[in-house]
Structures are given as structure tokens and as C-alpha cells.
Amino acid sequence: xxxxxxxxLTRFENQLQESLERxxxxxxxxxxxxxxxxxxxxxLHGVAKLQTASALPQIAAAHLNHGLRGxxxxxxxxxxxxxxxxxxxxxxxSECDAGQLERASRGSIEEAARIARYEFLQxxxxxxxxxxxxxxxxxxxxxxxxxxxxxxxxxxRGLRGIPERRRLNGSVELIRPMLNIxxxxxxxxxxxxxxxxxTDASNVDTRFTRNRIRHSLLPQLQRDYNTQVPEALIGLAxxxxxxxxxxxxxxxxxxxxxxxxxxxxxxxxDVIQLRQHPESIVRHALTLLWQQQNWPRRNMSRDHWSxxxxxxxxxxxxxxxxxxxxxxxxxxxxxxxFEYRGNPAN
Numbered sequence: 001x002x003x004x005x006x007x008x009l010t011r012f013e014n015q016l017q018e019s020l021e022r023x024x025x026x027x028x029x030x031x032x033x034x035x036x037x038x039x040x041x042x043x044l045h046g047v048a049k050l051q052t053a054s055a056l057p058q059i060a061a062a063h064l065n066h067g068l069r070g071x072x073x074x075x076x077x078x079x080x081x082x083x084x085x086x087x088x089x090x091x092x093x094s095e096c097d098a099g100q101l102e103r104a105s106r107g108s109i110e111e112a113a114r115i116a117r118y119e120f121l122q123x124x125x126x127x128x129x130x131x132x133x134x135x136x137x138x139x140x141x142x143x144x145x146x147x148x149x150x151x152x153x154x155x156x157r158g159l160r161g162i163p164e165r166r167r168l169n170g171s172v173e174l175i176r177p178m179l180n181i182x183x184x185x186x187x188x189x190x191x192x193x194x195x196x197x198x199t200d201a202s203n204v205d206t207r208f209t210r211n212r213i214r215h216s217l218l219p220q221l222q223r224d225y226n227t228q229v230p231e232a233l234i235g236l237a238x239x240x241x242x243x244x245x246x247x248x249x250x251x252x253x254x255x256x257x258x259x260x261x262x263x264x265x266x267x268x269x270d271v272i273q274l275r276q277h278p279e280s281i282v283r284h285a286l287t288l289l290w291q292q293q294n295w296p297r298r299n300m301s302r303d304h305w306s307x308x309x310x311x312x313x314x315x316x317x318x319x320x321x322x323x324x325x326x327x328x329x330x331x332x333x334x335x336x337x338f339e340y341r342g343n344p345a346n
Contacts, residue, residue: 009049010185010188010189010192011185011188011189012042012046012181012185012186012188012189013046013049013050013189015178015180015181015185016043016046016047016050016177016178016181017050019177019178019179019180019181020047020050020056020177023132023164023165023175023177024057024132024175026057027057028057028131028132029057029058029059029060029128029129029130029131029132030047030056030057030058030059030060030130030132030133030134030175031060031061031062031121031124031125031128031130031132031133031134032044032047032059032060032061032062032089032133032134033061033062033117033121033133033134033135033136034061034062034063034080034084034091034136035063035076035080035136035198035200036063036076036077036079036080036197036198037136037197037198037199037200037203038186038187038190038195038197039136039137039138039178039186040135040136041083041190041195041196041197041198042136042178042186042189042190042195042197043134043135043136043177043178044061044080044083044084044087044089045083045087045189045193045195046189047059047134048087048088048089058128058130059089060089060090060091060092060128060130061080061084061089061090061091061092062091062092062093062094062120062121062124062125062133063076063077063080063081063091063092063093063094064093064094064095064096064116064117064120064121065077065093065094065095065096066095066096066113066116066117067095067096067097068096068109068113068202069200069201069202072198072200072201073095075198076198076200077093077095079196079197079198080093081093083196092124092127092128094120094124096113096116110208110210111298118168118174121133121174122168122169122172125172126171126172130172131171131172131173132172132173132174132175133168133172133173133174133175134174134175134176134177135174135175135176136176136178137162137176137178137179138178138179138181138182138183138186139178139179139180139181139182139183139230139234140182140183140214140230141162141179142161142162142179142233142234142237143161143218143229143230143231143233143234144210144213144214144218145161145162146158146159146160146161146233146234146236146237147213147217147218147233148209148210148213149161151213153301153302154302155287155302155305156240156243156244156247156284157244157287159236159237159240160237160240160241160244161233161234161237161240162176162179162237163176163241164176164179164241180234218230247281247284248284248288250281250284250285251281251284251285251288252285252288254273254274254277254281254282254285255269255285255288255289255292257270257273258270258273258274258285260335262293264293264294264340265339265340265341266337266338266339266340267289267293267337267338268335268336268337268338269335269336269337269338270334270335270336271312271331271333271334271335271336272334274312274336275312275313279309279313282309282312283305283306283308283309286305286308286309287305289338293340295325295326295327295340296324296325296326296327297325298324298325299324299325300323300324300325304323304324307321308321308323308329311329311331311336312331312336314331319331319332326340326341326342327339327340327341328341
């Protein structure tokens, strides 16, 4: 991606350009996830300006109306459509069936909406032949996510927060080029260019845990304990990411040596190979296995991982257990066998 003249760019545009230069390969297209809110509209306008100045490759946008906000949701879609047309960027817009989404939520409409959004983005990227999807998560989102994970109880992967890039499947990867950009830089850019954006009232609805963290807990921590709490959380995420990258190299080598048989539904591991390593490394390798297998991890707590390694090292009163997400594990002499039986509500 050729450089623009940085003196002609705002702080936001310079930071966005630096991120895209690091995350994009030459001639690689990008699909922008645009909700219509301030941050995604900043991403849309920022990429459009960089495309004009630097001849970015194929750019497209995608918007999903979850169907939960009636006329307001349709207005958001119209805003995204009109803005993309004015910027000469192609856009794909779709709408969910709100009733179907609520039935699939199992008590968490936020999670159901998130899953629907990423399924739509992935399918759209594949349809357009684009290998990268960009979302507008920014620095404050990272701080909130790390704090949220700490409150729920988390391991290292939770302390990492939102990864800057994540593979969705063999052909599509998710990137977050605004993850290191502060709220002030986004606000300045939006104000400087008089960018129109939609306001979603659900973003201040304190029934949602993330909103309580954003509007109540984080401000209280900054006011009463440390004004630099968001920066501290973001720094913690960055340090954890560095550590995880090193651990992943070790864990991948361990899994390569230990896996005897592997399909989507079954996995057999060599216990002798695993027991040659510290329990903490083995536990990390097992979390990596879950990631590779794309098995549900949402409800896997630290206690579950500990009980799993206890079975492996012979410290459990029982040689088998059923885990959240539909995975069963059983120790059979020198074999640790996993079977994925689907994704029940637990």
C-alpha cells in the first residue's frame, strides 16, 4: 500500500494507514463491516480517503440490520447505503428475522446478534472473493473487553482481549485496524469531516453488562483509583499477546507430536507425549486444540481446563467427563480421546 503524504492526513488517518500497511498484503481486498455508528462510519470514510490518496485495492462494505430496532434499524441501513454510494464504494445490506434471532439467543440476544453478524460478514466476503474483513473495534473496546473478561474469570487468552487479527476459515480473516486508535482521534476525525452517523440507544442500555462497564465501572475506576486504567488494560492486553505468541509456538509443537488422529468430531492424543511437559503448557496446548477444532469455548471455565488436565495427569477420581459445548473426554490408558457431540445450550 503506497504511503500518502502524512502531513495532509489527520491523526486518525495516519494511524489507520499505519495499521492497514501492517495488516494488508499488496493488492489484497478488504470488506468493511459498517453498522452506521460513529466508529464504523469513521472506518468507512477513513478507508475511502486513503483509497483515493493511496490507490488501495478492492474495497467493499457490508451492513446487517439485526431487525431488533424496527424503523431505526432501517434508517441505519439507509444511511450506510447512501454514504457508500456517495463514496463510490459497493455495499451489501441484509436484514435478520428478529423473531428467529431471539429464538436462537438462548438468553443472550447480544451473543446471537454477534454470531449472526459474523456469519453474514464471512458469507459476504466469500461471495465477493475478498479475504479480509475489517471491523471498527478501537482502543476503548479493548480496555472494556479485558476488564469484562477479568470480571467473568479468565485465562491468558481473555487477558489478551480482542486480537488484532483472527482467521475465520481457510479463506477469510478478520482484522481490526482501529484497535490501537484512541477515542479522541476518532472524534476529531468525525468532527473535522462532519461525518454523519447513527446513534443506537441500546449502546447506553444498562441491562447489558458491557454498557455498565463502559458507562459506570470504567469511569468509576478512573475517577477513584487510576485515571490511566484504560491504558493499563490495553498495555496488559499487548503484553499478554506477546506472551501468547511464544506459548503458541511451544503448544503447536506439542500438539503436532501428540495428535494421533484428528477429525472435526474426534481427536486422539498421545498421553506419554503430553505428560513430558508441565501441566500449564499442556493446558495451553489444549486451549489451542479447541481453537483449531473450532469447538465451543464460551462456557469453558478455568475449573473445566483444570479438571481436564487432572484427568490427563491421572489426578482425577474419574477418567472421563462431559464438557460445555458438547465435548466428551476420556482417558484410555495412554490415549486421551475427545469426542465432539454437538453444541448444546450449556
